[in-house]
Amino acid sequence: MNEMSEINARKGWMESLAKAPSAVLAQAWQQASLADEFEWLRAPETGTVMVQGATGGTGAAFNLGEMTVTRCAVRLADGNIGHAYIAGRDRKKAEIAALCDALMQTESAAAVRRKIINPVDEARRALRASKAGKAAATKVDFFTLVRGED
Amino acid sequence: MYVAVKGGEKAIDNAHAWLGEMRRGDTEVAELTVAQIRNQMALAVDRVMAEGSLFDPDLAALAIKQSRGDLIEAIFLIRAYRTTLPRFGASAPIKTENMACMRRISATFKDAPGGQVLGPTFDYTHRLLDFKLAAEGGVETAPKSEADTDEFKPHITSFLNQEGLIQQEPTSDARPSDLTREPMELPASRALRLQALARGDEGFLLGMGYSTQxxxxxxHAFVGELRIGDVAVELDIPELGFAIEIADIEVSECETVNQFAGSKTEPPQFTRGYGLVFGQSERKAISMALVDRALRWKELGEDNPGTPAQDEEFVLYHCDNIQATGFVEHIKLPHYVDFQAELELVRTLRKEATEANAAKEAAQ
Structure with missing residues (x-):
């Protein structure tokens, strides 16, 4: 149970970091000045992930097409290991995401959450809310007219 | 047959230098940036991602700049780049019912739960040229509504499903075949057909879809639902032993509701066609759904009077614009040896004919 909630917490911050707008993440990272010594377990490399769709939205899987993904892994001086998988080819973003993932497993976790995870989540939430608000403003009620014939 | 030729290096270099100059155009005019293309030519970028079969807006924008706006050339560049990258894995099937929709309409139910959301559409515009855009100017900000902005929008077909009025899509845990890994074999599975259509040429599919209408x-198809928006991509991370959402990507999805199939054992039901495309491309998504449905004639027990859209081999072998352009355009390359042979043949035939005529005349 405890292990499950730990995994879910880690999934949560890894997702926040992966989906963070690049510029917001880079700025938050710089301002947080948490930079720690680390070594690469896996230097950033770019590849693809095949995105699958589901037939009819619910049925059997099919291959929709690929997307670019960059991944890397770091080890901090204290031995903690961080991973990152992000969309696109931004190596710096992948590095920051992996470092934050590692730091979230240390006593710096609260600071990383406050200074990085929360601000990038807020930026993403605001973008999403703005899009959703504009979409909602285009909601229509179509009504059918009585036709001319009997 | 095309034959290799040597020489011409200097001419080729010069041709490419001129191409670069032409690409830049008049240097008095500001140069386009990749960010400008990505932002302001977004639907061209989406088309290059969909048919290049690689979701990466920056790369697609770069390809459009490099190709001088020739989208098929840009798609070619993306396809070529893709082959240089290692594949990390495959995502879980994207859950389009959880899409954050910017557009969502149904032509079958006006009171669809979740509502009809027009989004940033060209529909209902008057298609009159807007000369204000020719002058640089500001932009109106789109109004926002505060109400029920993130409401869940269930798939329209799920309502029909509740009553058993529409066919359910069969599920399967099998790994779908991948035409980028194995050569296409016919008859193709529906998964393989959908992959081919998803990366197929928009114009070809539009024509094929139109022909079915x-x-x-x-x-006869209704657009049960058309939705465009962001959907999460979830990837299993083997070194961690769990899956994470790595991105939200924009896709267009179309579900058509089509005429009935029924049998002695099963009462009539609506059938379905499916279209799913990277980015915003509802024309392609609708076309794909029409063609997908047409190609299902065999499994639905329908007749095939030999129409092009029902001919799997015809559709699947001709919908890829990179294969098509490669073969169509290669005939401009040197075929000197081939042509020499034909030239010799025609000369011989002409000589024989002339001699035969002369002999006939002499005999008369």
Missing amino acids: RGYGRN
């Missing part, structure tokens, strides 16, 4: 493969 005009009577070449009758299966």
Whole structure:
């Protein structure tokens, strides 16, 4: 149970970091000045992930097409290991995401959450809310007219 | 047959230098940036991602700049780049019912739960040229509504499903075949057909889809639902032993509701066609759904009077614009040896004919 909630917490911050707008993440990272010594377990490399769709939205899987993904892994001086998988080819973003993932497993976790995870989540939430608000403003009620014939 | 030729290096270099100059155009005019293309030519970028079969807006924008706006050339560049990258894995099937929709309409139910959301559409515009855009100017900000902005929008077909009025899509845990890994074999599975259509040429699929509406493969379609928006991509991370959402990507999805199939054992039901495309491309998504449905004639027990859209081999082998352009355009390359042979043949035939005529005249 405890292990499950730990995994879910880690999934949560890894997702926040992966989906963070690049510029917001880079700025938050710089301002947080948490930079720690680390070594690469896996230097950033770019590849693809095949995105699958589901037939009819619910049925059997099919291959929709690929997307670019960059991944890397770091080890901090204290031995903690961080991973990152992000969309696109931004190596710096992948590095920051992996470092934050590692730091979230240390006593710096609260600071990383406050200074990085929360601000990038807020930026993403605001973008999403703005899009959703504009979409909602285009909601229509179509009504059918009585036709001319009997 | 094309034959290798040597020489011409200097001419080729010069041709490419001129191409670069032409690409830049008049240097008095500001140069386009990749960010400008990505932002302001977004639908061209989406088309290059969909048919290049690689979701990466920056790369697609770069390809459009490099190709001088020739989208098929840009798609070619993306396809070529893709082959240089290692594949990390495959995502879980994206859950389009959880899409954050910017557009969502149904032509079958006006009171669809979740509502009809027009989004940033060209529909209902008057298609009059807007000369204000020719002058640089500000932009109106789109109004926002505060109400029920993130409301869940269930798939329209799920309502029909509740009553058993529409066919359910069969599920399967099998790994779908991948035409980028194995050569396409016919008859193709539906998964393979959908992959081919998803990366197929928009114009080709539009024409094929149109032909089904005009009577070449009758299966009268309603757009049950068309939705465009962001959907999460979830990837299993083997080194961690769990899956994470790595991105939200924009896709267009179309579900058509088509005429009935029924049998002695099963009462009539609506059938379905499916279209799913990277980015915003509802024309392609609708076309794909029409063609997908037409290609299902065999499994639905329908007749095939030989219409093009129902011909799997015809559709799947001709919908890829990179294969097509490669073969169509290669005939401009040196075929000197081939042509020499034909030239010799025609000369010989002409000589024989002339001699035969002369002999005939002499005999008369």
